[in-house]
Amino acid sequence: MVNVCQTVVPDMLQRNYGDVIIYGSTAGMIVTAKFGAYGATKCANNFYTKVLIEENKKSKIRILLVCPPAVDMPLLKQAEATDQPDIFNNSFFNSYLTSSPEDVVKAVEKSIKNGKKVCYPRSAKISSFLNRFM
Helix, strand or coil: CHHHHHHHHHHHHHHCCCEEEEECCHHHCCCCCCCHHHHHHHHHHHHHHHHHHHHCCCCCCEEEEECCCEECCHHHHHHHCCCCHHHHHCHHHHHHCEECHHHHHHHHHHHHHCCCCEECCCCHHHHHHHHCCC
């Protein structure tokens, strides 16, 4: 992600036009057992993107950080198969704390259209808010 940004952002700045969309995660904000490596990489994505946004706020390029909750994809299915699947077999988790890939794409499109800097699909905004108090 850093290498791609270091490659494309200078050209976008020179053109004074372009969109950068980086996927972080609420997993980079909320400590979750068994998600150490994944959470650390997403935390790095979140932080790097926020710095990139700040450093380029006077330019015309648009940079968007996407922080979805758990997304119903193969990685989530793999996590469900771990030795501690209870969190994933919870109806609250499945109803409110997961998102479909389609929901995420719709939220990204809406965020770009509305000029947002950070996109929190579905319940992710609540997670972001609650994280401030943890």
